[in-house]
Amino acid sequence: xxxxxxxxxxxxxxxxxxxxxxxxxxxxxxxxxxxxxxxxxxxxxxxxxxxxxxxxxxxxxxxxxxxxxxxxxxxxxxxxxxxxxxxxxxxxxxxxxxxxxxxxxxxxxxxxxxx
Amino acid sequence: xxxxxxxxxxxxxxxxxxxxxxxxxxxxxxxxxxxxxxxxxxxxxxxxxxxxxxxxxxxxxxxxxxxxxxxxxxxxxxxxxxxxxxxxxxxxxxxxxxxxxxxxxxxxxxxxx
Numbered sequence: 001x002x003x004x005x006x007x008x009x010x011x012x013x014x015x016x017x018x019x020x021x022x023x024x025x026x027x028x029x030x031x032x033x034x035x036x037x038x039x040x041x042x043x044x045x046x047x048x049x050x051x052x053x054x055x056x057x058x059x060x061x062x063x064x065x066x067x068x069x070x071x072x073x074x075x076x077x078x079x080x081x082x083x084x085x086x087x088x089x090x091x092x093x094x095x096x097x098x099x100x101x102x103x104x105x106x107x108x109x110x111x112x113x114x115x
Numbered sequence: 116x117x118x119x120x121x122x123x124x125x126x127x128x129x130x131x132x133x134x135x136x137x138x139x140x141x142x143x144x145x146x147x148x149x150x151x152x153x154x155x156x157x158x159x160x161x162x163x164x165x166x167x168x169x170x171x172x173x174x175x176x177x178x179x180x181x182x183x184x185x186x187x188x189x190x191x192x193x194x195x196x197x198x199x200x201x202x203x204x205x206x207x208x209x210x211x212x213x214x215x216x217x218x219x220x221x222x223x224x225x226x227x228x
Contacts, residue, residue: 042222
């Protein structure tokens with residue numbers, strides 16, 4: 001069985017500070033891992049994805065994530081937060097090729113950016 | 116280009132009334148299609164998926180059903196809504212069985228009163 005745990009339902013940072021959103025996964029097969037962002041009253045937008053290639057994945061809007069198999073983690077980072085980064089972020093896992101649409105999502109982390 | 120459309124965007128329905136949410140995909144053929152639900156304050160949960168016309172798989176038992184009458188059309192329905200059906204419903208698609216990214220529609224807010 002697969003699962004995703006996002007540590008911290010709310011994270012608050014100051015504008016310009018480092019953003020770190022934590023995600024740990026559990027999977028019996030090599031996983032595909034994703035980070036999505038959801039702005040208020042909107043659908044989900046893909047930030048980045050890991051599909052068994054490079055372990056350091058760069059995404060849109062300056063975000064990146066590193067796949068660490070030994071730690072079963074896929075934490076999302078951004079060096080300098082912008083006000084526009086305030087949103088809800090979801091980590092998700094799938095069983096890999098052929099099952100990409102069947103995602104298991106974490107509970108989400110709301111990112112607040114303070115001026 | 117490939118796009119996904121979902122409607123209505125918002126609806127308020129009384130308990131016991133029927134429901135129909137529609138999703139269509141443009142610019143592709145034979146996509147895998149999905150319905151997800153996001154309940155208030157919770158993550159997303161996969162409800163149904165379809166790999167082709169008339170082929171529906173249900174992930175969780177519930178008061179809802181899904182249908183795929185055409186290749187690029189996916190419909191979420193209910194005969195009688197419950198209060199617990201309230202939530203944000205998202206249609207999504209993967210280009211084909213071996214695509215490695217799922218794309219989401221804009222979502223439909225359903226409030227059952």
